[in-house]
Amino acid sequence: MSITIRNLTRRFGQTEVLRGIDLEIRSGELVALLGPSGSGKTTLLKIIAGLDWPDAGQLTVSNEDWLAKKAQERRTGFVFQHYALFPHMNVRENIAFGLRVLPAAQRPAEADIAGRVAKLLHFLQIDALAYRFPAELSGGQRQRVALGRALAIDPEVLLLDEPFGALDAQVRRDLRRWLREVHDATGSTTIFVTHDQEEAFELADRVVVMGAGRIEQIGRPDEIYDNPATPFVARFLGLTVELPVVVRGGRIEAEGLDISALTLPAHPDGPATLFLRPADIGLVPDPRGSYRVTELSSTGALLRLRLEGPADCSIEVETPRRLGQNLAVGQTVLLRPEAGQIFQQAAPRAIAHAA
């Protein structure tokens, strides 16, 4: 089921939650909506499910206008952040719910429902939990039941809101792999919302980065990681070090910077901002360097340093501890960025982050 979204807007009172979303999702794709809280990603998901309605725009699924359809008729499998399992029903009853509430003409016989539930329980590897109540399940088990309940109705589109948000790290990693397998096995079009970039990049075919109600970038995970399209995406993906530079004749010039290791696409001349990940900056001890180490702490594997540079700029840098044996507070260094992105005079941080 391919999904086409055109110029979707949603306002809550004065706040514009979605400001013109255009998005095309292919049939069978696994797409992540990635963004900080307040970026409108959950609202977009709810609009696709029919739990919220846009103020303007179009939503077409397989050439059908879904805005003319009620949520009940859309057959989306929605998995809620906190699962929303019906507390008074056991696992089997929860999974069977979507089949039992079908109009009498379409409802399968009770035996068929039982068979389908049993098959799903087996597929989701939760056969043993059939007669438990949600209160008796762990977070990861609830997640599986919630997915089972959503899959029971053979959804055209599977939507997951922060599917791993409430789980601890180990369960998260296991379930991530498992969700990918489920997606590949069912072949449904799947969209999930997350604020965790690692999760989005590991799991999704394509990632949609959202910020303040707009789509900032769409692309394959590596594409986005290597080439963030906007300062917002760069900051969100951890390129938190921002250095003012000047581009002259296609070359980057900045005090105390050794850019020989850096390859960047051509950039028009003029003042610009260089975005770097703290871990992508090499440090070369140099008595004439213009950055001075003011703080130094170890996390075991990494050394975290605070550097003061020209024009009162202060930056944070991470480097593997074994490479930083020769660093000490008070020392001056040269920065040698290994990867980064350059943008024309980026908006100041504070404004870009207000959402």
Next chain:
Amino acid sequence: MTPVNAPASTRRSKRVLPGFGLTMGMTLTYLGVIVLLPVIALVLKGAEIGPARFFAIATAPRTMAALQLTLTAAAMATVFNAVYGLLMAWVLVRYDFPGKRLLDAMVDIPFALPTAVAGLALSALFATNGWYGALLEPLGIKVVFTIWGVAVAMSFTSIPFVIRAVQPVLEDLDPQYEQAAVTLGAHPFTIFCRVIFPAILPAFLVGVTLSFARSLGEFGAVVFIAGNLPMETEIASLLAVIRLEEYDYNGASVIALMLLLIALLLLAVSNLMQAQALRYKGGGS
């Protein structure tokens, strides 16, 4: 990690809130003096007359008639309160409309109003020349001096129990359950029956039980509208008062004991039903 053989004094001081002994002691004393002792006295008073006489008084036609009327009218009032109270709680929680807060405050009027005032107002309204009575009279419906009047008075004074029991639970119900049901294809009525009602059922049962219990014991409002004809519209509590005025202490306490027994039985049944409705929370984490 407290060592197993820690001295008693350090274990005592582990309690976070002080004053357990004092507050618990006061609670139990009060409960004993105000609730338990009177009940025991009542039971003893009833017991001292011996089973044969007890049975004779309990099954006397006038006693039976009074108990039957009280139970029937209380059941009628409770059925009405259950339906209407649920509806009212639903409207108060689910919709926003002008005057909502006023309506919400009005729910408490039956509790705040002295029951005699309520009884007087109701009998004036339902009298053949009252506003409601004048309308009902041509239809052949008589409320005052009939079991209907008794039921109306009982319902009026006990309806807040259902509303106030259901309201907070309905308010706290996570909308995600309903949203989940919608995405699974359930339509509003199905959602109410299968998702919302089971969630509020325990609170609803509490409200209904309290409403019934209050109706059983309602006196002030009922005596104004019932007419109090022996064998016809005489409620059990009134009969107990009449026996007392006749210096028939035994007769009064037998009737009181019967009411007590019914109320306790009711509480037990209600608690069982609540436990049943809440069984899914059993292994709860």
